[in-house]
Amino acid sequence: MQQEKKKVTENLFPYIFNETVAFYQKRYVKNVAKKNLVKLGINENTASRYIGSLDDMLHGEGYKSTMNLSATDYFLQKISDKFGEEKLQKALSALKQHLEYYTSLKDRTKNSKNGLWEIYYKYRNVTKIEDEDDLEQNCLDKIVIKEDIKAIVDDLMNLKVSDPVSVVINKKVFKRDNKTISQLKYLRGYCCQMCGIQILKADGSFYIEGAHIDPKKDWGNELPNNILILCPNHHKEFDYGNLERISRDDEHFKFKLNGEIYDISLKLE
Numbered sequence: 001m002q003q004e005k006k007k008v009t010e011n012l013f014p015y016i017f018n019e020t021v022a023f024y025q026k027r028y029v030k031n032v033a034k035k036n037l038v039k040l041g042i043n044e045n046t047a048s049r050y051i052g053s054l055d056d057m058l059h060g061e062g063y064k065s066t067m068n069l070s071a072t073d074y075f076l077q078k079i080s081d082k083f084g085e086e087k088l089q090k091a092l093s094a095l096k097q098h099l100e101y102y103t104s105l106k107d108r109t110k111n112s113k114n115g116l117w118e119i120y121y122k123y124r125n126v127t128k129i130e131d132e133d134d135l136e137q138n139c140l141d142k143i144v145i146k147e148d149i150k151a152i153v154d155d156l157m158n159l160k161v162s163d164p165v166s167v168v169i170n171k172k173v174f175k176r177d178n179k180t181i182s183q184l185k186y187l188r189g190y191c192c193q194m195c196g197i198q199i200l201k202a203d204g205s206f207y208i209e210g211a212h213i214d215p216k217k218d219w220g221n222e223l224p225n226n227i228l229i230l231c232p233n234h235h236k237e238f239d240y241g242n243l244e245r246i247s248r249d250d251e252h253f254k255f256k257l258n259g260e261i262y263d264i265s266l267k268l269e
């Protein structure tokens with residue numbers, strides 16, 4: 001009778017991590033690591049798959065076979081704790097390649113990978129380097145500017161908190177939040193909603209920022225009625241100044257900031 005496949009449960013994650021690191025650091029060959037995991041009751045193929053994927057992750061190479069969500073989460077945390085931020089970024093790059101590979105395969109896998117994208121963004125947000133977000137935002141600004149205003153308004157109006165965290169445009173995967181901000185920037189004419197200023201960049205485009213009314217750390221969402229388009233000065237004043245909320249609904253936000261009253265339209269038009 002064939003033994004039933006043992007599921008890779010949480011208590012096994014530390015062993016998989018340690019054995020793979022031993023192989024990665026060339027303390028012994030892959031077969032030894034695999035045998036050690038099989039001794040714990042992990043199926044041979046599964047052990048091989050996990051060691052291979054985690055090793056690819058440590059090398060920053062996109063892996064093909066899948067690991068479960070909580071294992072991925074655990075490994076990223078361990079990589080960050082043990083090897084630091086630079087290695088975490090490599091691992092994130094591997095995860096991104098993995099996800100893009102699956103997204104490119106078929107549309108039907110797009111949503112099922114949403115949990116993994118969430119993990120990806122969770123760790124990307126804690127790495128101090130925000131280049132990736134800036135690059136994405138620049139790229140999205142250029143894409144969005146070619147879109148029809150009506151399509152943008154429709155897209156923003158129909159946006160729900162439960163929508164997938166990632167979005168595919170021209171076969172590239174972007175963070176949905178970044179697309180929302182690019183769309184709002186375009187809709188607001190790249191002007192600060194508090195002072196109307198525009199900041200011209202050398203390439204002829206405009207620099208402006210998205211600010212959250214309810215901060216993300218307080219579980220503020222990424223829907224249009226929670227995002228103001230502000231110049232860097234007003235963004236910081238809004239985040240750090242003395243803010244008194246006066247009234248707010250889906251189309252309006254009235255507040256007092258450092259003694260000055262602002263009445264900002266949140267209408268999508």
Ligand SMILES: [Zn+2]
Nearest residue numbers: 192195231234
């Ligand atoms: Zn301003």
